[in-house]
Amino acid sequence: xxxxxxxVDNKQKLKALAVLYNVMDPExxxxxxxxxxxxxxxxxxxxxxxxxTLSTSHCPMGEAIVEGVKNVLAEQFTDHVIEVELVxxxxxxxxxxxxxxxxxxxxx
Amino acid sequence: xxxINIGKAPPAKAVIPFYAIxxxxxxxxxxxxxxxxxxxxxxxxxxxxLAVVHSAVLGWGTMIIFGAGYxxxxxxxxxxxxSPTLAVISFYTLTTGAGLLVTSFxxxxxxxxxxxxxxxxxxxxxxYAVNVYHTSGQCNRHAAxxxxxxxxxxxxxxxxxxxxxxxxxxxxxxxxxxxxxxLHAHAGLVGWFLQLITGVSAKLVPMFxxxxxxxxxxxxxxxxxxxxxxxxxxxxxxxxxxxxxxxxYELIIGVGTIAWVLYLADVYRNRVxxxxxxxMKHTGLSFICLLSAFLVLPLLYGSNDKRWALVLGTxxxxxxxxxxxxxxxxxxxxxxxxxxxxxxxxxxxxxxxPKHLYKEKLVQYQFWCFxxxxxxxxxxxxFACVLxxxxxxxxxxxxxxxxxxxxxxxxxxxxxxxxxxxx
Numbered sequence: 307x308x309x310x311x312x313x314v315d316n317k318q319k320l321k322a323l324a325v326l327y328n329v330m331d332p333e334x335x336x337x338x339x340x341x342x343x344x345x346x347x348x349x350x351x352x353x354x355x356x357x358x359t360l361s362t363s364h365c366p367m368g369e370a371i372v373e374g375v376k377n378v379l380a381e382q383f384t385d386h387v388i389e390v391e392l393v394x395x396x397x398x399x400x401x402x403x404x405x406x407x408x409x410x411x412x413x414x
Numbered sequence: 415x416x417x418i419n420i421g422k423a424p425p426a427k428a429v430i431p432f433y434a435i436x437x438x439x440x441x442x443x444x445x446x447x448x449x450x451x452x453x454x455x456x457x458x459x460x461x462x463x464l465a466v467v468h469s470a471v472l473g474w475g476t477m478i479i480f481g482a483g484y485x486x487x488x489x490x491x492x493x494x495x496x497s498p499t500l501a502v503i504s505f506y507t508l509t510t511g512a513g514l515l516v517t518s519f520x521x522x523x524x525x526x527x528x529x530x531x532x533x534x535x536x537x538x539x540x541x542y543a544v545n546v547y548h549t550s551g552q553c554n555r556h557a558a559x560x561x562x563x564x565x566x567x568x569x570x571x572x573x574x575x576x577x578x579x580x581x582x583x584x585x586x587x588x589x590x591x592x593x594x595x596x597l598h599a600h601a602g603l604v605g606w607f608l609q610l611i612t613g614v615s616a617k618l619v620p621m622f623x624x625x626x627x628x629x630x631x632x633x634x635x636x637x638x639x640x641x642x643x644x645x646x647x648x649x650x651x652x653x654x655x656x657x658x659x660x661x662x663y664e665l666i667i668g669v670g671t672i673a674w675v676l677y678l679a680d681v682y683r684n685r686v687x688x689x690x691x692x693x694m695k696h697t698g699l700s701f702i703c704l705l706s707a708f709l710v711l712p713l714l715y716g717s718n719d720k721r722w723a724l725v726l727g728t729x730x731x732x733x734x735x736x737x738x739x740x741x742x743x744x745x746x747x748x749x750x751x752x753x754x755x756x757x758x759x760x761x762x763x764x765x766x767x768p769k770h771l772y773k774e775k776l777v778q779y780q781f782w783c784f785x786x787x788x789x790x791x792x793x794x795x796x797f798a799c800v801l802x803x804x805x806x807x808x809x810x811x812x813x814x815x816x817x818x819x820x821x822x823x824x825x826x827x828x829x830x831x832x833x834x835x836x837x
Binding site (some may be wrong): 328363364370373375376381400411 | 423485491621624686687749750752753760761767768769
């Protein structure tokens with residue numbers, strides 16, 4: 307029974323992660339997943355906790371990005387409490403950008 | 415949890431009005447320049463040139479910088495803006511003061527209108543300095559040091575300017591008025607504009623280019639050379655009078671400027687974003703204007719020909735400062751407006767991205783028009799050719815109209831959403 311729940315949760319977690327590809331960093335115009343801003347996502351039957359960072363700790367677009375994460379998850383998972391935890395360790399760096407993110411940014 | 419470390423952008427009313435009025439002042443500046451075309455072949459101490467210069471430095475340059483500063487200080491020092499209310503009051507005092515000063519100079523109303531304008535500008539500078547000082551807190555970053563020192567130099571500059579305005583009506587300064595005017599101009603250019611732009615660019619250019627430099631020491635050298643050279647220049651001129659020794663102090667300031675440019679060049683070399691947009695091209699061109707201005711200095715010291723002062727002023731005000739603002743406006747304003755209008759809608763409905771809020775093509779046209787206008791104006795003043803100057807100034811008016819239109823597009827951007835019209 308526990309395995310079944312875990313499987314269901316894993317599927318839901320994957321769905322939640324996929325939804326986060328829709329949240330764009332307005333400054334870089336690349337989604338937050340490809341930028342490597344999302345560090346972890348804990349999915350429980352009642353809540354979703356996203357652990358993430360920002361490219362700079364007083365990023366002027368920070369509030370918009372966090373709102374974006376909450377909004378896209380709340381729309382898909384209406385019965386879950388959505389929480390976002392911002393962390394500054396490990397510090398975000400260019401190395402965390404995915405190959406697709408680099409392509410979109412025009413990084414050689 | 416998300417509220418613990420995240421910064422709150424200053425309210426729109428503390429930032430956006432500066433951009434709006436600054437853009438309008440740019441149009442006023444270009445129109446006044448056009449009306450003063452024949453003055454550009456004479457001495458710089460004329461009512462029309464004084465009006466043009468003050469609309470450039472206060473209404474245009476300082477106005478936009480105040481707005482950008484209130485937005486960027488929290489980013490640089492990772493603290494919220496100390497007082498949005500003081501920022502709003504500084505907007506009203508700066509706008510009224512700059513307007514009154516420019517009008518007073520144009521019609522040469524020596525006396526209370528000019529003194530009142532100067533006093534309002536001093537009030538704005540004081541409010542700005544208080545806000546910058548308290549927002550910076552214990553922040554000891556190079557960029558913040560430059561911004562704090564530049565705010566102090568601005569205060570020094572505008573107080574000196576107010577004393578000059580009083581001196582025109584009630585003479586009391588023992589030194590020559592023109593000599594004090596030169597000190598006033600130097601403090602403004604090297605203390606306020608150069609240091610402010612050095613500080614802000616040290617933070618913004620790496621952000622925009624996704625670049626970095628390990629050569630922080632260059633910024634330290636820049637800070638000491640720019641400040642040291644300026645203090646020596648002002649001190650020597652005040653106690654011993656203006657002399658050719660000034661060129662030596664300019665050289666120290668020049669070393670400080672080159673140290674800063676080398677830092678930015680290192681950031682450029684180590685950038686990950688290879689594509690350079692039109693905004694950054696404006697910035698690149700503005701640096702060329704600044705370095706060209708240093709090359710004009712020996713001509714200024716070596717001859718009595720006043721045209722070199724006007725060429726220098728053109729390269730600095732219309733080339734360097736204007737070039738930076740023309741580009742950086744579309745790197746900052748769309749984000750500020752977007753944050754204000756669409757922040758809470760992000761992820762909820764389909765919203766445009768900040769770069770969709772302005773017309774990129776117009777920025778490209780603006781760049782070429784700006785380059786054409788600048789080259790022609792420098793040539794016109796250098797050859798004392800009024801016809802060339804007039805054609806150049808028409809190109810300047812077109813540049814200003816392209817700019818103000820695009821700023822309007824950003825400020826009044828509207829989208830259709832499911833629920834109706836979104837403002």
